[in-house]
Amino acid sequence: MITGLLYLLFTLVIYGLSKRLYRVHPKVYLSPLLITPLFLIIVLMWTQVPYETYNLGGQWLSSMLQPATIAFAIPLYKYYNVLKKHAIEILVSVLTGSIVAMFSSAFIAEWMHLDSELVSSLIPRSVTTPIAMNVSQIIGGVPNITAVFVIITGLLGTVIGPLVMKWFHIDNEVARGVLFGTSAHGTGTSKAFELSSLTGTISSISMILAALFTLGVAPMIISLLMH
Structure with a gap:
């Protein structure tokens, strides 16, 4: 003790x-x-x-x-009207980003000839740590290894995210929030709040949605890979 x-x-x-x-x-x-x-x-x-x-x-x-x-419920309540207005765009964007993240992780892992346990550990890397570790355990991965991948993904997202926004002239706060929340989870959300409260809020809901989508889709991806 x-x-x-x-x-x-x-x-x-x-x-x-x-x-x-x-x-x-x-x-x-x-x-x-x-x-x-x-x-x-x-x-x-x-x-x-x-x-x-x-x-x-x-x-x-x-x-x-x-x-x-x-x-995260506090800023979500504060910007409820904005979230309601852009609900469809946020849902579609986060779902697409989550699926791309999981499939790209799986394909990269397969291409590198990693064993099935590491593949399962890598797939949920783009969502917040507690959810990623739970998903990893469900699909046969190693939660502690997944946590490492999550941290690496978050740090890379905070570095690459601002560059992507600069190159593609992404000035919309909703788009910025979706970018950070979907690709860099909690770390990206922290960075998003540095830009503005609204960007951080959108990032928060994107991170939560990405976690829910991953929780539902990751087992299906593993099932497809096993066949």
């Missing part, structure tokens, strides 16, 4: 410090989602602490991810 609390506090301290650094220097390579796990990995390897021991405290953070998503 005490060991778990110590590792939980250690993780929170590292995250808090890295977040403060990111606020002063908002560069993607200084993102708390990148700095925190890298620092933890280095420390655990240096001290030779088994992951199972660290996870006595770390698992509590994973458990808190799911109820934390309830907080």
Whole structure:
């Protein structure tokens, strides 16, 4: 119990410090989602602490991810009229993006001759971590590996997203929100809120929809691949 609390506090301290650094220097390579796990990995390897021991405290953070998503209800309520106006565009865009993300992940994994367990771990990489880990477990993947893919996808999305918006002159807040929420889940949503409250809200609903679509479609994709 005490060991778990110590590792939980250690993780929170590292995250808090890295977040403060990111606020002063908002560069993607200084993102708390990148700095925190890298620092933890280095420390655990240096001290030779088994992951199972660290996870006595770390698992509590994973458990808190799911109820934390309830907080997204606040901006959704605030911009309900905008969401209602653009509901069809958002639904179609997110569904298309989610299907493309899953199939492209599957094809890349097959092309690289990864085993079935890694293929299943890679498919739900474009949705928020708690949902991705659950989907991974359902379709036969390894949730912890999926979590790594989710973080990588989110970080890449926050780097590539602004470039895509610049190249294709995407100025519409709804379009920007859909882009970030569908392609970079929670990390992208955090970046979207930096642009505007509306963009962040659209990103939030896109992220949630992408998670629901993935939850429903991923098992079917695995079934097709197995045949």
